[in-house]
Amino acid sequence: MKSSEVIISVIVPVYNAEKYLKRCVDSILSQSFSDFELLLIDDGSSDLSGLFCDEYAIADKRVSAFHTDNRTPQTSLCWCRLPRSGCAPRPAWHRGGG
Numbered sequence: 001m002k003s004s005e006v007i008i009s010v011i012v013p014v015y016n017a018e019k020y021l022k023r024c025v026d027s028i029l030s031q032s033f034s035d036f037e038l039l040l041i042d043d044g045s046s047d048l049s050g051l052f053c054d055e056y057a058i059a060d061k062r063v064s065a066f067h068t069d070n071r072t073p074q075t076s077l078c079w080c081r082l083p084r085s086g087c088a089p090r091p092a093w094h095r096g097g098g
Contacts, residue, residue, distance in 0.1 A: 007035065007036075008033075008035070008036040008037070009036065009037050009038075009039060010028055010036055010037070010038045010039065011039045011041060012024060012025070012028070012038065012039070012040050012041065013041050013043060014040055014041060014042045014043065014045060014049050014050075014053060015042075015043045015044070015045055015049070015070070016045045016046060016047045016049060017045070017047075017049050018045075018047040018048045018049045018052060021049055021052050021053070022052065025038070025040070025052075025056055025063070029056075029060060029062070029063075034062070036062060037062055037063075037064065038056075038060075038062055038063045038064070039064050039066065040053040040056065040057070040063060040064070040065045040066070041066050041068075042065065042066065042067045042068070043068060043070055043071055044067075044068060044069045044070030044071070050065075050067055053065035053067075
């Protein structure tokens, strides 16, 4: 979602989760509250998870997909709008989904 009105960012670290990703993302997107952005952080998956993230980003304007080499789940949590203590500088991310 590319709106200044977004008040909630849902961050989902993704690593080789193709079996579970659809259920997770569909559950988040089906919530009755819809004024949020969903950030899918693909941490270098070797399965189809990265492709699924991109497909969601193309299909729903609330979703953004980001990809990087495999690091740690904590790195994914540093992808946020507000700086948080303990977050290292953002790694070299590339955006997916168009």
